Amino acid sequence: MTMQEIVSSTPTHAKMDRLLLGDNQFFGINHMSEEKARAQAIRFQDTEAIIGVIEVALDHGIRTLMCTTHERIAEVCEHARANPQRYADYRFYPCMPYAHKYANAVTDSGMLGALRQFLPDEGLLNAAMRGGRSLLTQDVEGIITLLVDAEMKMFHGLNTPVIFLQNVVVDLLLGLGFDEAFTIFDRYVRERYGSEPGYITMNLPMLLQTLGRLGIENPIVCANINEIGFRMxxxxxxxxRALRDRRFRPVAMSVFASGAIPPQRALEWIHDHAAVESIVFGASSRSSIENTVRTVRELWDGNA
Known part of the structure; x- marks a missing residue:
């Protein structure tokens, strides 16, 4: 039986726009050029510079930020909360966990200080006790839900219709065969936050097989999709084959292969071959945003 023959058990879906703004460029991440990554890291040292790009994207109709839980995204969240009219229809897609954040916090503040920093304000003692019991009893569900709550703290009061599990965890779980973690994450994100779970992976075919076996139907999956096979x-x-035969909601990343493919050609290939629901892209300039939005609208009949 193919995935097209399976009816999703989820009654409603988060409606995703065609274009989603990513945040790699804000934190000096470029998979092809260390020099470009350093230049971007310097340029976006000030959070106002990050907000400036988000504002330009918003002016061009891009209403979603697919972001890590980097501590400076918390400042972006504060900006959105401080401007409720401007960001009334804005969406954040948190991607968790951001591992460096935890390592740095423990180094700087110790274990208890890190707990105080990241645990939700509501039910702090309960969350801490839940974490303690989890560690003592190896209660995997308790640990996972504690980490999700800690990561979601910065997004309180904001619209987070999709919550992604980062590829560093997804692909590790796949390699270990630890399937239970996927079902725990799926259930908790739906029940606790009323959001749809999403999964980022560097191995799309293997993840879809695993999720299908677990009964996680029509999942949102973000993966590298481009014409040169970059990081696929x-x-x-x-x-x-996966895009053709499996029923899921594809989000394409690395469509430009970190600059190796000209944007027009890259987007034409996605349009003709991948049938994706959304494209996440990094942009650091007004011209890049304008050109990408214009090309997508031309290819997808005005839908960006």
Whole structure:
């Protein structure tokens, strides 16, 4: 039975826009050029510079930020809360966990200080006790839900219709065969936050097989999808089969292969081959945003 023959058990879905703004460029991440990554890190040292790009994207109709839980995203969240009219229809797609944040916090503040910093204000003692019991009894569900709550703290009061599990965790779980963690994350995100769970992976075919086996139907999955196979584990043909035969909601990242593919050609290939629901892209200039929005609207009949 193919995934097209399976009816999703989720009654409603978060409606995702065609274009989502990513945040790699804000934190000096570029998979092709260390020099460009350093330049971007310097440029966006000031959070106001990050907000400036988000504002330009918003002016061009891009209403979603797909972001890590980097501590400076908390400042962006504060800006959104301080401007409720401007951001009334804005959406954040948190991608968790951001591992460096925890390591740095423990180094700077110790274990208890890190707990105080990241645990939700509401039910702090309960959360701390839940974490303590979890560690003592190896209660995996308690640990996972505690970490999700800690990561979601910065987004309180904001619209987070999709919450993603980062590829560093997704692909580790796949490698370990630890399937239970996916079902725990899926259930908790839906029940606690009323959001749809999403998964980021470097191995799309393997993840879809696993989620299908677990009964997680029509999932939102973000993966590298581009015409040169850049960072696509298993190769283009396996990805094209998955896109054709599996029922899921694809979010394409690295469509420009970190600058290796000209934007027009990259987006034309996505349009002709991938049938994705959304594209997440990093942009650091007005011209990049304008050109991407214009090209997407031309290819997808005005829908960006």
């Amino acid at each position: 584990s298993g190769g283009i043909e396996a990805y094209e």
